[in-house]
Amino acid sequence: MLRTAGCYFIRTCFTSIGLNYLPVWLTLDYLSDLMYAADMAITLHTGFLDQGILIKDLTRLRKRYLHSKRFLFDLVSLLPTDFLYFAVGIETPLVRVNRLLHIPRLSEALDRMETRTSYPNTFRITKLMIYIFVLIHWNACLYFALSSYIGFGSDHWVYPNITEPRFASMRRQYLYCFWFSAQIFTTVGDTPLPSREEEYLFMIADLLIAVLVFASIVGNVGNVITSLRDRDNVFFPNHELVKAYLRSHHISKELRQRIDNWYQHLHINKKIMRENEILQQLPLHMRTDIAVSVHLPTLSKVTIFQNCEKSLLEELVLKLTPQVFSPGEYVCRKGDVGHEMYIIKEGKLAVVADDGVTEYAVLGAGNFFGEISILNIKGNKSGNRRTANIKSIGHSDLFSLSKEDLTDVLSEFPAAKRHLEEKGRQILVKMGMLEERAEVEEVEAEKIEAKIKRLERTLEDLQTKLARLMMELESSNKKMQARVEQLELQVALLETHLPHDGQGGEEAMGREEGVGGEADWEREEAEGEEEGDAEENGEKEGAGDDGDVTKEGDGESTKSTKDETERVVEGNKFDLKEPDNLIDNIHDKEKILGKGDERPGKGDGAETEPRDDNQSRDGELLGRRRKTKEDSDGKDKKDSD
Numbered sequence: 001m002l003r004t005a006g007c008y009f010i011r012t013c014f015t016s017i018g019l020n021y022l023p024v025w026l027t028l029d030y031l032s033d034l035m036y037a038a039d040m041a042i043t044l045h046t047g048f049l050d051q052g053i054l055i056k057d058l059t060r061l062r063k064r065y066l067h068s069k070r071f072l073f074d075l076v077s078l079l080p081t082d083f084l085y086f087a088v089g090i091e092t093p094l095v096r097v098n099r100l101l102h103i104p105r106l107s108e109a110l111d112r113m114e115t116r117t118s119y120p121n122t123f124r125i126t127k128l129m130i131y132i133f134v135l136i137h138w139n140a141c142l143y144f145a146l147s148s149y150i151g152f153g154s155d156h157w158v159y160p161n162i163t164e165p166r167f168a169s170m171r172r173q174y175l176y177c178f179w180f181s182a183q184i185f186t187t188v189g190d191t192p193l194p195s196r197e198e199e200y201l202f203m204i205a206d207l208l209i210a211v212l213v214f215a216s217i218v219g220n221v222g223n224v225i226t227s228l229r230d231r232d233n234v235f236f237p238n239h240e241l242v243k244a245y246l247r248s249h250h251i252s253k254e255l256r257q258r259i260d261n262w263y264q265h266l267h268i269n270k271k272i273m274r275e276n277e278i279l280q281q282l283p284l285h286m287r288t289d290i291a292v293s294v295h296l297p298t299l300s301k302v303t304i305f306q307n308c309e310k311s312l313l314e315e316l317v318l319k320l321t322p323q324v325f326s327p328g329e330y331v332c333r334k335g336d337v338g339h340e341m342y343i344i345k346e347g348k349l350a351v352v353a354d355d356g357v358t359e360y361a362v363l364g365a366g367n368f369f370g371e372i373s374i375l376n377i378k379g380n381k382s383g384n385r386r387t388a389n390i391k392s393i394g395h396s397d398l399f400s401l402s403k404e405d406l407t408d409v410l411s412e413f414p415a416a417k418r419h420l421e422e423k424g425r426q427i428l429v430k431m432g433m434l435e436e437r438a439e440v441e442e443v444e445a446e447k448i449e450a451k452i453k454r455l456e457r458t459l460e461d462l463q464t465k466l467a468r469l470m471m472e473l474e475s476s477n478k479k480m481q482a483r484v485e486q487l488e489l490q491v492a493l494l495e496t497h498l499p500h501d502g503q504g505g506e507e508a509m510g511r512e513e514g515v516g517g518e519a520d521w522e523r524e525e526a527e528g529e530e531e532g533d534a535e536e537n538g539e540k541e542g543a544g545d546d547g548d549v550t551k552e553g554d555g556e557s558t559k560s561t562k563d564e565t566e567r568v569v570e571g572n573k574f575d576l577k578e579p580d581n582l583i584d585n586i587h588d589k590e591k592i593l594g595k596g597d598e599r600p601g602k603g604d605g606a607e608t609e610p611r612d613d614n615q616s617r618d619g620e621l622l623g624r625r626r627k628t629k630e631d632s633d634g635k636d637k638k639d640s641d
């Protein structure tokens with residue numbers, strides 16, 4: 001594409017160059033045609049993303065390409081217009097003007113490269129330079145063509161006479177035109193004054209384009225510089241701001257020097273401090289992958305994490321915060337409250353005495369420290385305070401891990417926690433800061449606490465069960481009370497209808513029959529209900545059992561509840577049998593009444609008839625009652641079976 005953009009114009013405008021190198025141009029032309037054809041074939045087979053899914057289906061790909069504007073451009077640009085050479089002659093490259101339709105592909109290709117390159121700013125500047133170069137080249141070609149049209153050397157503005165040996169060579173022709181064009185586009189403006197209208201028009205157009213070119217150069221370069229500064233600001237803390245702050249607060253020269261050194265170290269060694277902030281925009285899984293690939297080598301050097309599962313490391317790696325300490329700087333001081341632990345990525349640190357000189361130990365890459373004060377080790381006399389001073393020997397690169405994050409991670413990985421605690425305990429023992437008796441006491445206290453918690457839980461369970469039983473007992477009592485009241489009512493009704501006055505007439509007996517019938521029916525119904533309730537209770541118990549499967553001893557308690565419920569139901573049944581006895585008593589009374597009728601002196605012959613009627617009715621009534629009772633007994637029996 002670049003070749004087309006460059007060569008087409010040079011061949012057309014610089015006719016001598018075009019003709020002298022004709023075989024070269026023709027070879028290049030047909031080679032580039034072949035490449036365009038290959039490009040079309042590749043485009044036809046290149047998959048595309050549809051809603052994030054890569055489409056590779058050839059029919060869809062073909063349909064998409066053949067219906068696109070790009071296909072139209074590609075097709076027109078490849079039309080074999082070269083056959084027109086036979087008509088206009090081989091020295092007229094204008095017949096291939098359609099090849100210029102490929103030029104938009106150049107910008108497409110450059111844009112695509114820009115998104116992929118690791119150096120976007122360098123690429124942007126290079127792209128800008130290419131565009132400017134092509135523009136100056138085209139303008140140089142047009143200037144030479146216009147000079148040729150006006151006449152070489154006819155005035156000061158046009159290209160000098162090419163018959164002069166100084167200006168005859170092709171190289172000189174091209175270089176002069178390019179220089180002339182570059183002067184216009186860079187707005188240097190040191191060009192000969194135009195004298196003809198065509199020349200003025202050419203210059204006006206060129207100067208207008210030049211303004212745009214210049215503006216775009218300034219704008220693009222400015223953008224690149226700004227984005228470089230932005231990148232620095234994102235990667236590193238803003239030094240300028242800090243400097244201004246330090247100046248305004250009259251900070252001592254020595255401290256300012258230390259801060260400057262620290263900034264220099266960050267920049268020189270490319271220590272990126274705000275990586276968590278930068279990566280924040282990415283989805284979590286990508287962040288994890290990046291963090292794992294960047295920091296895993298350091299973490300896997302740390303002894304406690306060497307045998308850890310990958311998932312633990314992945315969790316940890318996201319929570320690490322990089323920190324850089326300068327030479328002689330204290331990372332922590334003895335007696336301070338500990339809020340984080342540190343893992344050494346690079347550099348050396350010393351465990352020093354309070355004088356800051358005596359070194360107890362030197363820690364290097366892969367070591368960690370600061371865990372004792374944040375782990376709550378039992379028996380640790382210093383509690384949550386730092387047990388030692390840690391001083392950076394040179395510049396040191398550390399990862400800090402906050403107490404909360406460490407506790408979070410370790411709660412899921414007890415083996416790592418034990419390992420850390422063990423190491424901390426060893427140091428404490430060495431320093432004589434571990435109170436072993438206190439440790440044992442703490443363990444005991446923990447055990448007792450756990451026991452109390454267990455007992456509290458058991459007590460709560462028992463209380464729940466007791467409340468349930470009480471409720472059941474109360475409901476059974478209510479039912480029994482209701483039943484007793486019902487039966488008392490029945491007895492009272494029956495007693496009021498017993499013949500106190502010898503008027504055992506039809507009316508009384510009829511009512512008695514009705515009442516007795518209702519009573520029996522009610523009894524049966526009530527018994528049915530009672531049994532239904534008992535069954536329901538049984539079901540409830542069953543449900544209760546299912547719900548409590550995890551609780552110890554529930555089986556037994558449920559069983560006892562069931563027994564009690566059965567006992568309650570049995571009690572009800574026992575009570576229910578009472579009315580039957582009562583009814584039997586009533587029957588007996590009726591029998592006596594019947595017999596009373598037969599007693600002498602109770603009536604004359606005239607009365608015998610109706611009495612017989614009464615007697616037979618009474619007999620019927622009794623028979624029916626017995627039948628009802630037998631039926632109900634039989635039903636009871638069946639039910640109980």
Ligand SMILES: Nc1ncnc2c1ncn2[C@@H]1O[C@@H]2COP(=O)(O)O[C@H]2[C@H]1O
Pocket residue numbers: 332338351360361368369370371372373374385386387388389390427
């Ligand atoms: N003798 C030692 N050797 C190695 N590390 C130590 C020694 N004494 C203290 N430390 C570490 O220094 C840290 C200081 O803060 P911490 O007490 O939280 O945890 C301490 C240990 O991790």
